[in-house]
Amino acid sequence: MAMTLYELVGSDAARPFSPHCWKARLALKHKGLDFQTVTAGFTEIPGLEGGFSKIVPILKDGETLVADSFAIAEYLEATYPDRPSLFGGEGGRALSRFVESWSQRTIHPQIARLVVLDIHAGLGERDQSYFRESREKAFGTTLEAFVADREARVEPLLKSIEPLRAILARQAFLGGESPLFADYIVFGAFQWARVTSPLPILPAGDEVAAWFERCLALHDGEGGKVPAAA
């Protein structure tokens, strides 16, 4: 039986946008595993699989349920060791945690300040109320104020990813000549922006933009199949 990946969507079920769900989706593709996807809005997540997790992605493999993208990658690596490796060894697994930590604390908060109002606009009605209330409480301001002057925030974001740019100038992927889960971790962040918002972020000619295009093309263009937000 094919596995099931539960993914987050807004009003358009064909546009999964969660960065973490994209990490899991590409991890499954990397392993060459068959899977079907089931979509859920924010307010539907607590009802999935009998309330198994408050977050997606959730992977169901036979009787096994796993939530959290990194945990899913570790599960796939341990369960399907003969498929292409997501970590390239134990050292790669440990250091992927650093890439995750860096991406979550460097890229994610900055992208949130660019796209959060666009995310809201793409949600169904019930999810919109939930999203606005929970995020405005977390941010301490309105969604509109949170993204005000967002154009001015692009340049600092591009500056902050210089450590990424420098390595991608010398190797095709974070994983070296071919991608590893670490690539999907960072890809998820930019794909989140690409699918939710028309705001241009990565300029043409940027090494990071070139790497992102390479990632969009991986696994028969899995990432690129969902068109960019217009």
Next chain:
Amino acid sequence: MAMTLYELVGSDAARPFSPHCWKARLALKHKGLDFQTVTAGFTEIPGLEGGFSKIVPILKDGETLVADSFAIAEYLEATYPDRPSLFGGEGGRALSRFVESWSQRTIHPQIARLVVLDIHAGLGERDQSYFRESREKAFGTTLEAFVADREARVEPLLKSIEPLRAILARQAFLGGESPLFADYIVFGAFQWARVTSPLPILPAGDEVAAWFERCLALHDGEGGKVPAAA
């Protein structure tokens, strides 16, 4: 024949301080290899091994010469594969490059703004002239101006290493339960500060401080054998 590691020192040959030389020294210890060290001041480097390299560390292993700390780690990993691994596999090697890129672009420039005047004070006379001239040209200002208000620069440094702190709150080392070369990469940066400057940087109770202490204790306390600057 034991290997030779060429290291940078100031007027006190017992206090190697280059972050990159510390990376190489701990890599050799990690592999459990015998080596002797030969010290050089900045202006002596071009004369080492017939002008082999403009930078230290340089490793001499029999007839083989290798310069650059990462290249040395890769050389040791390839040449002594039966010794404890510095990368934990190919994925770890690739992602160690990201750790290096991050450390060089996040930690190093900030530590430089804390300690360059202390470094200058610790150099021999000829190296002092070279160091002041080359660094003032690179920084576009005097060493004194470059470190002015340095106390106010500690807090932003501590904030910028949050991605490191978050991972060290969940695992003992970047490498996981035990250290890898990635740990030595970041250790080198803080050891550079510790050996050159009495300025307190990592506060007690910080997860990064606790990790740094663990690193100082590794390999029979290799890093801790050189006392902190007073």
